[in-house]
Amino acid sequence: MKLDSKIEALLFYKGEAMKIKELVKLSGVDDGSVENALLELKEKLSERGIWLMRKEDEVQLATSPDMSDIIEQMRKDELTKDLGKAGAETLAIVLYKGPVTRAEIDYIRGVNSTFILRNLLIRGLVEKISNPTDQRSFLYKPTMELLSFLGISSIEQLPEFGTVQDELNKFAENKSDEE
């Protein structure tokens, strides 16, 4: 694969600014080759929907400025679309069992919750905090805005809070039996 395509893939994957020297390190070539490849990539992207942006020693891929209106529309759609059954279920687990990891949510629901959690995060309904027992994972919990929107001052006010807790805990215990 050509160096400019390699760099394009790295920048795409990262999704944010990368230091040029990081690109040099990852692609295993010298600075000059990376500089040349960046020029080539910029040229190739000139007529496309993605641009190569450069600020000092950092580069990044971004959508071209002409796209701002349509992207604004897309963001609005993401924020207003119906939460659906998956949304209600995931939100309910975060409320009743939070702070909770994604793995626990997935296990309880029996399906993967990556995309729905992403949507709940950008909508400010849940937030993620670092997990004190595992550096690599996060814990999800309801936002203050969500609680006040629902009109509950403490989690225990949720309907049948005690019984739901019991059932979820019982289920979580069975998990450790199985493994």
Next chain:
Amino acid sequence: MKLDSKIEALLFYKGEAMKIKELVKLSGVDDGSVENALLELKEKLSERGIWLMRKEDEVQLATSPDMSDIIEQMRKDELTKDLGKAGAETLAIVLYKGPVTRAEIDYIRGVNSTFILRNLLIRGLVEKISNPTDQRSFLYKPTMELLSFLGISSIEQLPEFGTVQDELNKFAENKSDEE
């Protein structure tokens, strides 16, 4: 800006799979134009570091399979790559024969597949949709994530896909045998 560039920008911004009808809505043109633009985009990306993936009515951008090793080095977390015999068999059925019901999977495997299917759902490798012909059952089909892990940009790129489809169609001719 050209439609294929617009679509590229939308997919880049979104960073995950998008329904084609969503692209139609956002770009304000008809289905046919979007389909043509997608073909054009695929063509333009063919030699690049980013590829266009397609599964039924969904598309997404992803890094070229050749970049797999280098990107894995960038990641902090370890990916689970173990499928086991039961997992690989079930995925083969879902990929080559999907959408399928659990009953059909059991019929071919000769064992109950409830647990393995749950596991694959949690890992986001298969998804279930309601069965249009039977409200009480579900249909299982591959996810975009599964194609990503197999390094293919569409399901037709699976080894022997065409010949297997022909053979399966031959089997399906005496469909009444299946309960």
Next chain:
Amino acid sequence: RVALYKKMKSQEYTVKTQVFEGPLDLLLSLIEKGKLFINDISLACVADDYIEYINKQEDFPMSRTADFILIASTLVLIKSKSLLPTLDLSSEEQESIETLEKRLKLHQMMKELSFHISKNFGKKIMFTKTPSKNITPVFSPDGDLSVSKIAEGIRSVLLNLPKKVAVIPKKVVEKVISLEEVMENLAKRITKNLKMSFKEFSGIGKEEKVNVIVSFLAMLELVKQGAISVSQDEHFSDITIESDNIGIPKYD
């Protein structure tokens, strides 16, 4: 066919020590070990080994035994038909044989394809863009988000939790019972067909029906191979089994 049958016998030990995921898995491995194609002849060849395998398994869970036995009944049908071409099969029985062959072929096909999946999975991953870390959330509930919607959500979650205790489904129990009937019926028909009884040889009445059938098929096989000869004085009387070198074969 006799040669194939003997070849299968020599593979027995390896098969017995293996663990199989299900009946089709076992059956396919018996066929593949004998380097056979999937058809009625090869299925007849492996029938005894299959039945012997399940007889030797003592701690099968009930639900799994049913799956294995159900396939066994079809194998017995196939074997009976191959040894006794005059045996009439009902259309249902004929269909169960065809279905088994078809399932086995599909099973084999998917098992072979699964090797591609295992081999390629995770080798060349196509990664999507890492989600942006600096998106500012905008509080945006949807129109009908409320405490009752949340309560509905959690109820649906609890309802869909997998049940821990595996109860044997009624259908499975029914299947086992119907197998008994199949065996009984088949025993009667074979006896009538040959106009003889094999009471003593097979321990009829004392043994499990499946064993009676297996014994009978074994005896027929030995007759075919010329190892023994059998004679019978009148209809429904006992059979005399004669042989110079092996005496009365001992099958369990």
